[in-house]
Amino acid sequence: MPDLGEGLQEAEIVSWHVAQGDHVVVDQPLLAVETEKAVVEIPSPQAGHIARLLAKVGERVKVGAALLEFEEGPHAEAGTVMGQLAEPAPAAAPPAAAAAAPAPGAIRATPAVRARARELGVDLARVTQTGPGNTVTMADVQATAAGAVAGQAAAPLRGARRTMAANMTRAWREVVHATLQDAADIEAWAPSEDLTGRLVRAMIAGCRAEPALNASYDAASMSLRENPTIDLGLAIDSPDGLFVPVLRDAAREAPQGWRRQIDAFKRGVRERSLAPADLRGATITLSNFGSIAGRHASLIVMPPQVAILGVGRVVALPVRGADSSVALHRALPLSLTFDHRAVTGGTAGRFLRAVIADLESAF
Numbered sequence: 001m002p003d004l005g006e007g008l009q010e011a012e013i014v015s016w017h018v019a020q021g022d023h024v025v026v027d028q029p030l031l032a033v034e035t036e037k038a039v040v041e042i043p044s045p046q047a048g049h050i051a052r053l054l055a056k057v058g059e060r061v062k063v064g065a066a067l068l069e070f071e072e073g074p075h076a077e078a079g080t081v082m083g084q085l086a087e088p089a090p091a092a093a094p095p096a097a098a099a100a101a102p103a104p105g106a107i108r109a110t111p112a113v114r115a116r117a118r119e120l121g122v123d124l125a126r127v128t129q130t131g132p133g134n135t136v137t138m139a140d141v142q143a144t145a146a147g148a149v150a151g152q153a154a155a156p157l158r159g160a161r162r163t164m165a166a167n168m169t170r171a172w173r174e175v176v177h178a179t180l181q182d183a184a185d186i187e188a189w190a191p192s193e194d195l196t197g198r199l200v201r202a203m204i205a206g207c208r209a210e211p212a213l214n215a216s217y218d219a220a221s222m223s224l225r226e227n228p229t230i231d232l233g234l235a236i237d238s239p240d241g242l243f244v245p246v247l248r249d250a251a252r253e254a255p256q257g258w259r260r261q262i263d264a265f266k267r268g269v270r271e272r273s274l275a276p277a278d279l280r281g282a283t284i285t286l287s288n289f290g291s292i293a294g295r296h297a298s299l300i301v302m303p304p305q306v307a308i309l310g311v312g313r314v315v316a317l318p319v320r321g322a323d324s325s326v327a328l329h330r331a332l333p334l335s336l337t338f339d340h341r342a343v344t345g346g347t348a349g350r351f352l353r354a355v356i357a358d359l360e361s362a363f
Contacts, residue, residue, distance in 0.1 A: 011035035109136035160241030184359035187329035209354035216304035233282030
């Protein structure tokens with residue numbers, strides 16, 4: 001297993017693109033691995049015939065462990081893929097068509113389709129291929145899953161869902177959670193208002209009012225470090241699990257920049273193309289669960305962060321006017337969960353007050 005960077009120590013094998021006996025060329029994709037929710041293709045460091053595969057789909061492999069062996073003897077290119085990928089020996093470049101062609105017998109499917117099949121327990125070899133060039137599509141996988149026999153044994157969590165389960169277990173064990181709830185009156189908003197953009201701006205306002213919520217808590221030394229930049233984690237739901245890409249230094253970016261980056265994150269989650277670096281280093285998190293359902297929630301804070309703001313679905317709440325009349329206004333429910341080891345109720349309340357004031361103000 002090559003070093004994939006970012007300090008990662010292991011990865012889970014999503015799929016093999018080659019089989020024993022196949023001939024591969026330099027840089028031909030050998031397999032796809034998943035590490036902390038990102039799917040990465042590993043290319044071949046050399047040309048040659050594959051003697052055998054040394055790891056199975058679903059297996060977690062340590063960096064430096066052997067993945068496969070190349071044949072020795074007449075095929076000449078001997079060696080084992082392990083550790084850092086070595087530079088290939090100079091050789092005549094193969095024709096472009098040959099380099100791009102899949103190995104004989106390999107199943108053609110995108111990483112996202114493979115990940116979905118793995119989640120549903122679908123064997124791609126049994127799926128009817130309806131895509132261009134006999135490619136397995138997402139619809140093919142869903143149709144196979146729908147026709148599967150009910151009552152199958154429980155399958156272990158893998159990939160993004162396994163990572164999420166491990167992270168949530170650690171967070172629940174370590175953090176002392178407390179939640180404060182309120183609502184912002186958004187009746188004055190235009191129908192075309194960019195909700196996510198408004199929420200990002202409001203989070204920045206809250207962090208400026210109370211920097212202690214944009215901080216990192218070290219349980220071992222019982223110390224709190226306020227972060228110099230607001231690196232905002234944005235929780236994004238997907239069929240493969242929860243992803244939290246990070247909007248870097250959000251306070252320095254304009255709203256148009258936020259929207260471009262958020263749209264790119266959504267595409268990256270959908271296509272499973274986010275890099276591990278995109279999912280690391282958040283200093284505070286925003287979760288708009290109300291886009292699906294729910295008014296309020298008790299969320300989970302991921303250490304060393306100390307806060308996460310949850311946003312519920314828009315509701316109509318009665319508001320008393322200056323003349324004592326009552327009218328229904330659109331309101332945005334807010335749930336601020338914080339680590340009570342590092343944040344007091346007063347600090348959390350002032351943060352939430354600043355968020356509400358920004359949401360209720362003109363853009």
